[in-house]
Amino acid sequence: MFIHKTAHYLPSRRIDNAHFEAINGLTSDWIIERTGMYERRRSTEDENTNTMAIEATKLLQEKVDLSEVDMIVAGSYTFFDMIVTPAHAVQRYLQLANIPVIGITTACSSFLNAAEIVQGYFAIGKVSKALVILSEQNSLYHNEADPKAGHLWGDGAVALLFTKERQSDKDLTVVDITTSGAAHVSKGTEGVMLRPRHGGIGMPHGKDVFINACNYMSTQTKSILERNDKSLDDLTYLVPHQANLRISKNVMQTLGLPEDKALSNVQYLGNTGSAGSGIALSEHWEEYKQGDVLVVVVFGGGYSYGAMLLTLD
Amino acid sequence: MFIHKTAHYLPSRRIDNAHFEAINGLTSDWIIERTGMYERRRSTEDENTNTMAIEATKLLQEKVDLSEVDMIVAGSYTFFDMIVTPAHAVQRYLQLANIPVIGITTACSSFLNAAEIVQGYFAIGKVSKALVILSEQNSLYHNEADPKAGHLWGDGAVALLFTKERQSDKDLTVVDITTSGAAHVSKGTEGVMLRPRHGGIGMPHGKDVFINACNYMSTQTKSILERNDKSLDDLTYLVPHQANLRISKNVMQTLGLPEDKALSNVQYLGNTGSAGSGIALSEHWEEYKQGDVLVVVVFGGGYSYGAMLLTLD
Numbered sequence: 001m002f003i004h005k006t007a008h009y010l011p012s013r014r015i016d017n018a019h020f021e022a023i024n025g026l027t028s029d030w031i032i033e034r035t036g037m038y039e040r041r042r043s044t045e046d047e048n049t050n051t052m053a054i055e056a057t058k059l060l061q062e063k064v065d066l067s068e069v070d071m072i073v074a075g076s077y078t079f080f081d082m083i084v085t086p087a088h089a090v091q092r093y094l095q096l097a098n099i100p101v102i103g104i105t106t107a108c109s110s111f112l113n114a115a116e117i118v119q120g121y122f123a124i125g126k127v128s129k130a131l132v133i134l135s136e137q138n139s140l141y142h143n144e145a146d147p148k149a150g151h152l153w154g155d156g157a158v159a160l161l162f163t164k165e166r167q168s169d170k171d172l173t174v175v176d177i178t179t180s181g182a183a184h185v186s187k188g189t190e191g192v193m194l195r196p197r198h199g200g201i202g203m204p205h206g207k208d209v210f211i212n213a214c215n216y217m218s219t220q221t222k223s224i225l226e227r228n229d230k231s232l233d234d235l236t237y238l239v240p241h242q243a244n245l246r247i248s249k250n251v252m253q254t255l256g257l258p259e260d261k262a263l264s265n266v267q268y269l270g271n272t273g274s275a276g277s278g279i280a281l282s283e284h285w286e287e288y289k290q291g292d293v294l295v296v297v298v299f300g301g302g303y304s305y306g307a308m309l310l311t312l313d
Numbered sequence: 314m315f316i317h318k319t320a321h322y323l324p325s326r327r328i329d330n331a332h333f334e335a336i337n338g339l340t341s342d343w344i345i346e347r348t349g350m351y352e353r354r355r356s357t358e359d360e361n362t363n364t365m366a367i368e369a370t371k372l373l374q375e376k377v378d379l380s381e382v383d384m385i386v387a388g389s390y391t392f393f394d395m396i397v398t399p400a401h402a403v404q405r406y407l408q409l410a411n412i413p414v415i416g417i418t419t420a421c422s423s424f425l426n427a428a429e430i431v432q433g434y435f436a437i438g439k440v441s442k443a444l445v446i447l448s449e450q451n452s453l454y455h456n457e458a459d460p461k462a463g464h465l466w467g468d469g470a471v472a473l474l475f476t477k478e479r480q481s482d483k484d485l486t487v488v489d490i491t492t493s494g495a496a497h498v499s500k501g502t503e504g505v506m507l508r509p510r511h512g513g514i515g516m517p518h519g520k521d522v523f524i525n526a527c528n529y530m531s532t533q534t535k536s537i538l539e540r541n542d543k544s545l546d547d548l549t550y551l552v553p554h555q556a557n558l559r560i561s562k563n564v565m566q567t568l569g570l571p572e573d574k575a576l577s578n579v580q581y582l583g584n585t586g587s588a589g590s591g592i593a594l595s596e597h598w599e600e601y602k603q604g605d606v607l608v609v610v611v612f613g614g615g616y617s618y619g620a621m622l623l624t625l626d
Contacts, residue, residue, distance in 0.1 A: 050502075072494065077395045083420040083507045083514075083614035088496035101494025101617060102426050105416045107396040113415050120433015140510055181385065181414025183401035189363075194396045196509035197453055201396075301396035304414060 001122055001164060002171040003310070006282035007059035008158040009052050010269065011043040020151045023144060031151050036245020040154030040270025042139050048080030050089035052157035053135040057090050060131075060159040069161070071100045071130040073117055075110025075274045077194055077301070078137045079103070086135045086157075100127065107192070108241050108300030109179060110134060110274035112308050116177045118162050128164040133157065136273035141200040149203040152244070154270025158278035172288065172310040176228050178220070179306035186212060192301035213247050213299040218254040220307040221297045228309055232257060236292040237284070241299055242266040242276030251297075274300070288312045314435055314477060315484040316623070319595035320372035321471040322365050323582065324356040333464045336457060344464050349558020353467030353583025355452045361393030363402035365470035366448040370403050373444075373472040379407055382474070384443040385414045386430055388423025388587045390507055390614070391450045392416070399448045399470075413440065420505070421554050421613030422492060423447060423587035425621050429490045431475050441477040446470065449586035454513040462516040465557070467583025471591035485601065485623040489541050491533070492619035499525060505614035526560050526612040531567040533620040534610045541622055545570060549605040550597070554612055555579040555589030564610075587613070601625045 016039050017028035032038055043052065053074055060066065072094075074087035085103025100121065106113040114132045121127035138153030163171070183189050187208040194201045203209060217240055225231060232255055240248045240262060248262050263280040265272075272279060277296050288294070294310040329352050330341035345351055356365065366387055373379065385407075387400035398416025413434065419426045427445045434440035451466030476484070496502050500521040507514045516522060530553055538544060545568055553561045553575060561575050576593040578585075585592060590609050601607070607623040 079395060079418070079509070080511075081506050081508045082390045082392060082395075082418050083505055084496070084502045085418055085615065087419075088494055088615040088617070089502060091494040092496040092502050095497045097495075097497055098493050100426070100429065100492050101419065101496065101615065102430070102492075103418045105392070105395050105398055105418070106400075106414065113413070116413065117415070117430055117433060120430060120437050123436035124433050179413050180411050181401055181404040182410075183397070183405040183414065184408045184410055189397045189401060189405050192396055193394050195394045196392070198393075302398065302401040302414070304401070 001119055001162060001174040002166050003174065004161045004163045004167040004171050005060060005064040006158060006160045006285055007056055007063060008156065008279040008282040009055035009059055010156045011041045011047055013042045013044060015040050015042050024147050026147055026151055035152060036267050037270055039268045041156055043137050043155040049076050049078055049086050049135040049137050050080050053086030053090050053133045054093045056133060056157040056159040057093060060161065064161055066094055066131065069094065069096060069129050069131045071121055071127040073102045073104060073114040073130065074133040074135060075104050075114045076135050077105045077107050077273060078141055080137060080140065086133055090133060106300060106304045107302050108273050109298045109304035109306050111278045112177060112179050112298055112306030115308060116179050119177055122164045130162045132160045132162055134275035134278045136275045138201065138273060141194055141196065143200055148206055152271045154272045156269060156272040156275050156279055158275050158282050160278060173313050175309040175311055176224055177308045178224060182216065182303035182305055185303065188303045191303065210247060212303060213243060214250045216299045216305040217251045217297045220305055221255060221295050224295060224307040224309050230293060234293045235261065235295060237261055237263050237294045239263045239277050239280050239294060239296040242280060243271050314432055314475060314487040315479050316487065317474045317476045317480040317484050318373060318377040319471060319473045319598055320369055320376060321469065321592040321595040322368035322372055323469045324354045324360055326355045326357060328353050328355050337460050337463065339460055339464055348465060349580050350583055352581045354469055356450050356468040362389050362391055362399050362448040362450050363393055366399030366403050366446045367406045369446060369470040369472035370406060373474065377474055379444065382407065382409060382442050382444045383412045384434055384440040386417060386427040386443065387446040387448060388417050388427045389448050390418045390420050390586060391454055393450060393453065399446055403446060419613060419617045420615050421586050422611045422617035422619050424591045425490060425492050425611050425619030428475065428621060429492050432490055435477045443475045445473045445475055447588040447591045449588045451586060454507055454509065456513055461519055465584045467585045469582060469585040469588045469592055471588050471595050473591060486626050488622040488624055489537055490621045491537060495529065495616035495618055498616065501616040504616065523560060525616055526556060527563045529612045529618040530564045530610045533618055534568060534608050537608060537620040537622050543606060547606045548574065548608060550574055550576050550607045552576045552590050552593050552607060552609040555593060556584050
């Protein structure tokens with residue numbers, strides 16, 4: 001299984017840290033020290049998870065023909081519409097018939113759950129070209145003035161074409177995927193939540209989320225490499241969930257890896273949820289070289305986690 | 314692949330048709346004529362999609378040990394929490410570690426998408442006992458006074474244990490599953506919607522939903538039987554999505570089948586979304602006999618559809 005092409009869509013509106021100083025008194029220095037973020041993107045009134053998913057799909061269409069796509073999976077935890085999901089919006093846009101179309105939410109881990117679901121459909125033999133989309137409009141549900149988490153969130157979307165057979169020598173090979181819930185640990189079901197009818201996005205236990213994110217992302221990176229007879233020395237890039245630059249730095253430190261091996265966009269995009277690591281993978285697509293080894297590693301609310309090992313063969 | 318056991322949870326509060334006459338003037342006769350519904354269940358203030366999923370799981374635990382469950386998939390379009398999904402709530406309740414845990418929404422079709430996702434995980438070899446849960450709290454998002462759709466919705470949940478290997482001679486064999494989006498047709502992305510920040514559940518194009526539901530559910534029933542060398546005469550029970558008794562009757566008429574071959578709970582449970590057909594399958598579990606042939610057929614917002622062929626061998 002391979003990732004053939006990717007494209008990402010970012011809303012044009014930029015929200016800098018000064019925006020929050022005016023709202024709740026958090027200074028830019030404080031936000032940068034705690035999160036590494038100096039800016040994030042925000043959708044307009046006319047945008048939502050469905051429109052951003054379509055925009056990312058249009059950008060992907062500029063790179064590759066999507067008429068043979070035979071499955072669409074979209075991850076989001078900020079659904080504009082929980083019935084007409086981004087997957088359905090994109091199916092309509094592409095006018096494709098008789099294909100599985102699924103919306104999923106495993107919070108910030110949805111990218112890898114979507115990839116693993118695709119792996120399953122490839123294994124059954126029902127599908128050979130799957131469009132995976134992650135689309136998040138955190139601004140629809142965030143509490144902007146919340147001093148604990150209001151400044152963290154950004155909006156954005158990414159579209160990736162997964163194929164069963166290799167399409168080109170630039171394709172990333174999906175060597176292994178693993179995903180899991182971690183709802184059973186610690187503050188698993190209350191560390192971070194999005195209750196549309198009860199307060200929107202909240203993160204009452206940020207420290208617990210931080211500790212578990214650092215722990216799971218470092219452990220999962222090591223174990224997916226080891227399980228595939230590779231070591232941390234083999235790793236070209238780590239693509240962590242883009243929650244907070246301090247989490248990414250902590251993971252790199254724990255693993256004994258130089259910080260510049262982590263691909264990061266959280267500084268200028270904020271936490272774009274399940275889309276963040278996919279956008280990072282997409283942003284650097286042209287830089288990957290023969291022999292590169294990448295691990296995408298995620299941790300999200302629920303809790304949930306996962307890792308995906310990619311190589312450019 | 315097999316369904317070994319099922320259990321369903323229904324909130325105890327009953328809402329009769331007189332409730333709506335007081336709110337918006339719809340008479341019980343009118344509601345019964347248009348929908349076949351005389352009652353529906355409604356959760357209490359303390360209940361939600363997560364608590365109902367746990368209640369259904371507890372009832373399933375009374376029938377079968379769940380300690381070896383190695384995957385949880387939960388479908389819902391009425392998420393109490395879009396980050397901590399019913400799948401995550403149940404993982405925490407069961408205290409199971411290192412297993413895939415996924416929340417999905419394909420509206421009223423989620424039961425069959427969940428089953429097909431499980432089929433994929435079985436095919437990869439990662440999973441052998443999957444807990445599938447459908448949990449809907451329509452009352453969290455409905456517009457009760459809406460004369461077009463306020464009276465349609467009910468709350469409820471169902472839990473089903475899917476296994477790769479046969480567990481008993483009462484297991485239903487999953488012969489075939491097919492699912493698809495139908496967002497590309499007609500009013501696919503606007504017939505029915507649930508926008509948490511923009512009005513909740515709406516069904517502005519009920520007639521279009523009705524026509525497509527009748528069309529897809531009859532066509533899919535025929536085609537899944539034919540594809541597996543069975544005829545309509547072989548069918549013991551049809552388990553349609555429980556949207557509206559008129560839709561179910563229309564499907565039976567189109568197929569030339571007697572109405573009593575359709576398992577229906579919509580009369581006393583209302584439209585319980587993705588849970589409805591699963592609850593119907595569960596309600597009649599003890600009645601299935603050697604040689605029975607069942608088709609579960611669904612149609613949902615998005616649009617989306619699917620069919621599953623089951624036999625008791």
